[in-house]
Amino acid sequence: MADAPYKLILLRHGESEWNEKNLFTGWVDVNLTAKGEKEATRGGELLKDAGLLPDVLHTSLQKRAIRTAQLALEAADRLWIPVNRSWRLNERHYGALQGKDKAQTLAEFGEEQFMLWRRSYDTPPPALANDAEYSQFSDPRYATLPPEVRPQTECLKDVVVRMLPYWFDNIVPDLLTGRTVLIAAHGNSLRALVKHLDGISDADIAGLNIPTGIPLYYELDSDFKPVTPGGKYLDPEAAAAAIEAVKNQGKKK
Numbered sequence: 001m002a003d004a005p006y007k008l009i010l011l012r013h014g015e016s017e018w019n020e021k022n023l024f025t026g027w028v029d030v031n032l033t034a035k036g037e038k039e040a041t042r043g044g045e046l047l048k049d050a051g052l053l054p055d056v057l058h059t060s061l062q063k064r065a066i067r068t069a070q071l072a073l074e075a076a077d078r079l080w081i082p083v084n085r086s087w088r089l090n091e092r093h094y095g096a097l098q099g100k101d102k103a104q105t106l107a108e109f110g111e112e113q114f115m116l117w118r119r120s121y122d123t124p125p126p127a128l129a130n131d132a133e134y135s136q137f138s139d140p141r142y143a144t145l146p147p148e149v150r151p152q153t154e155c156l157k158d159v160v161v162r163m164l165p166y167w168f169d170n171i172v173p174d175l176l177t178g179r180t181v182l183i184a185a186h187g188n189s190l191r192a193l194v195k196h197l198d199g200i201s202d203a204d205i206a207g208l209n210i211p212t213g214i215p216l217y218y219e220l221d222s223d224f225k226p227v228t229p230g231g232k233y234l235d236p237e238a239a240a241a242a243i244e245a246v247k248n249q250g251k252k253k
């Protein structure tokens with residue numbers, strides 16, 4: 001067992017095709033845009049410049065996170081490290097909102113309902129039928145999950161509940177060996193983890209947004225609490241601007 005501080009890097013995937021189109025995405029497996037690929041590569045360069053070289057990668061089953069990790073690790077010359085993938089790191093399932101335009105949804109349902117669905121801790125969007133166009137119910141990558149575990153919608157609380165077992169069982173043990181851990185995941189699965197790490201209240205987590213493609217570095221003490229609350233973005237200026245953009249999604253266009 002290595003001594004604290006433990007080194008953890010969180011990386012949200014680069015811009016996806018549906019981020020660009022301003023559509024609710026969730027479990028729909030969309031690809032990166034050319035801009036998203038560049039963000040991922042730059043994320044890896046930032047890691048290399050900071051001397052933060054990942055020893056192990058944990059990522060979701062979704063290609064925007066998988067490809068972001070790949071591009072970042074290529075830029076940092078760490079393509080060879082071991083990789084673990086889990087549905088528990090997937091984006092929040094967005095239920096019946098998957099595939100819907102954020103601006104149209106805001107216009108149709110009003111700001112209060114829109115923000116409740118987007119950022120409240122415990123109000124999930126309406127469920128998505130298993131035979132709906134954007135359902136992942138029959139996707140072979142989830143075939144080992146019992147049908148009742150495959151979500152039809154999720155609120156952030158649901159994500160915390162399904163993500164934390166993976167954190168405790170698979171990620172903490174890697175940190176304990178002294179390895180620098182990279183988690184390449186999604187806006188809301190990372191919000192769930194940050195909520196846990198920083199002890200953010202159910203109310204305050206609504207105000208936390210995570211930008212695409214900018215590594216967020218945490219040193220964790222022996223109790224796995226952040227040495228610096230909120231961690232440190234490797235490019236704080238770009239992160240501040242991008243956080244504002246995520247916050248205002250739906251309000252433009």
Ligand SMILES: O=C(O)[C@@H](CO)OP(=O)(O)O
Pocket residue numbers: 019023024025026027091092094118187188246249
């Ligand atoms: O659509 C989604 O799946 C997420 C992340 O892109 O969006 P939001 O930031 O609105 O929760």
